Amino acid sequence: MTPQEAFRDQAVSCEGLGSPLTARLCRLCADRLERGQVADAVLGWDGDASSRGDSVPLRLMGALHALVLTGADRALADAYGAAAALSDDHLWRVLAEALERHQDHVLHWLHSAPQTNEVRRSAALIAAGHWLTARFGLPLVLSELGASAGLNLLWDRWRLDGPAGVLGPVDGPVVLKPDWRGAVPVCAPPQVVDRAGVDLNPLDPVADRLRLLSYVWADQADRLERTRAALDVAARDRPPVQRGDAVDWLAERLALPVPGRLHLVAHTIAWQYFPAAAQARGEALLAEYGARATPEAPLARLGMEADGSGQPGAALTLDLWPSGQRITLGRVDFHGRWIDWQAPPP
Structure with missing residues (x-):
């Protein structure tokens, strides 16, 4: 499974488990993530990027959510809160800008497997x-x-x-x-x-x-x-x-x-x-x-x-x-x- 396929597969799981926002973000990444150090790390992932392996989509979603929880990226937090009213183009622009502004944070977050401890x-x-x-x-x-x-x-x-x-x-x-x-x-x-x-x-x-x-x-x-x-x-x-x-x-x-x-x-x-x-x-x-x-x-x-x-x-x-x-x-x-x-x- 390619990283893009892993994001689409994760989107289906997120929808089934009641998270339409995370599903939408995963689909946007599958379709539009292509430039920058974060894109290189994700798309060139050495290993199984899917949920049955390294869960790369959830690593990236966790990195972005951390920026929202800490208030480190106000534009991203605002977009998350208003996502239902935003176009895909608008939401992706905010997402891509956050990935560029905080690439060191995101690359660090990608090193660790997600643990929800549900x-x-x-x-x-x-x-x-x-x-x-x-x-x-x-x-x-x-x-x-x-x-x-x-x-x-x-x-x-x-x-x-x-x-x-x-x-x-x-x-x-x-x-x-x-x-x-x-x-x-x-x-x-x-x-x-x-x-x-x-x-x-x-x-x-x-x-x-x-x-x-x-x-x-x-x-x-x-x-x-x-x-x-x-x-x-x-x-x-x-x-x-x-x-x-x-x-x-x-x-x-x-x-x-x-x-x-x-x-x-x-x-x-x-x-x-x-x-x-x-x-x-x-x-x-x-x-x-x-x-x-x-x-x-x-x-x-x-x-x-x-x-x-x-x-x-x-x-x-x-x-x-x-x-x-x-x-x-x-x-x-x-x-x-x-x-x-x-x-x-x-």
Whole structure:
């Protein structure tokens, strides 16, 4: 896929996920980006520019959004706010001028892969955490793979408004209201006694606040508000996220005995990006420690990942040990806008 094709493909995804402005900007870049150092860097990208590789379109969109969030480019911020009333020619002229004025900033932003750390995915983690507590009645130890800044490591702090009322603290600083379909989730408040995560490039909720916010699409004010609220909590509580290889880290984490605890390993839109060899190592590792699990110290693995089924959203699956059981919990929108909850009674 060429960089231009990557921008057009990303535009389709942005439209499907409710960001017409980002979709339009991606199409303008696909059609008109051709001169300057930024264009040279993007169009000559060495690697897979698509969302299945380096996500170059979202790197560029993040760089531009950062200029808007900081007020570094007033003309660009004004154009974003009035984009619906502007012609493509007008919008592109402002965009091209911003890329030229701030080329050093943009080139720097292009070096880092986007990390949205979408906090709405916590809705699925909350529902699963209550289900597991109802099933096992044990405190939870959390291990998250691909944790970024650790916002979803704090899922037990957020409030989920579901079809049967509130799950989580009623005064939670982040409120999640997905469109709920399917079964009503069980209410069994979990107790998290330990949490940790790993990421190849963990982001700091204070030092990297702008970068995390910049990858939220500019016309989605509700996502920005939730991310800011979650970052405020993470800046205070500092969820521990270690830099490293996910499978190596998980091996060390699983080797720690947790008697009387349920160890929950979770990954949301992360496993699918692991190299095939890493996935195979991870599966073997989970099977190995799953074989050692006991009813007094069970192991669970919660995955929210694309499965290539052609169905909307991501598959939500739960593996349990020592039973070796795989349970389909349903499907969830990639940004957590809806959940189709199909979990059996715990």
